[in-house]
């Protein structure tokens with residue numbers, strides 16, 4: 001049956017505002033937060049409660065025809081199935097949340113087709129439906145189309161502002177590739193670096209993607225996040241004229257579950273800048 005993307009989008013937006021209110025009402029502390037695989041992989045009771053709220057609401061409204069994949073109920077080995085799937089991260093940026101800031105992301109469908117990302121602390125809602133553009137609503141903007149201004153051409157990586165994240169993996173090959181690549185991005189040309197304008201880490205993959213969609217950041221590169229960290233932002237990015245590729249050289253057709261991504265904003269020169277960035281990646285992870 002046809003999936004009514006507009007109705008799903010509108011329901012997700014309403015749910016995002018409700019979940020945001022729940023997040024704002026919480027008072028997380030570092031001491032009460034738990035951890036998953038290590039001390040940098042944080043989870044709070046609010047993450048679980050918000051996922052539960054969202055899951056129950058979605059099940060009640062959309063019923064049995066849809067599957068659900070959520071960060072807090074995911075089990076190793078779960079994969080996206082054939083059916084349309086809501087992909088939900090109740091709080092994307094849990095680390096920010098326990099340090100006093102937070103973000104909420106929601107996404108739907110096994111291919112990113114509807115995306116809603118809400119930051120309750122700045123009351124900013126980003127949303128998109130495939131084929132219909134991406135929009136931002138906040139105290140300063142009323143359903144403004146993204147990007148917020150006409151993109152200037154992307155001329156060279158050295159003119160770019162780049163978002164990256166440490167993520168929660170702090171050892172092994174993925175970590176090594178990240179650290180060496182960060183060093184190369186920052187280093188001067190004389191030392192073989194790209195000397196980008198700067199690195200940013202907003203602490204939320206979804207929010208990094210939305211900043212690229214907005215045009216405030218040129219590129220975002222990360223190894224290690226999951227489908228629920230990128231699914232919503234992916235549609236928002238592409239509907240704003242941006243492009244999602246893999247983080248490793250040559251990967252022009254990324255899949256939503258592959259955990260290695262690079263996003264580049266819209267505008268002339270995208271392809272050249274992607275290739276230039278791939279030339280700075282030190283080592284390879286699959």
Ligand code: IPD
Pocket residue numbers: 071089091092093094095165166167168202203204205206222224225226229
């Ligand atoms: C994390 C954030 C972070 C990224 C990590 C994610 P979570 O999501 O998106 O920016 O670097 O890879 O796991 O765990 O806070 O939902």
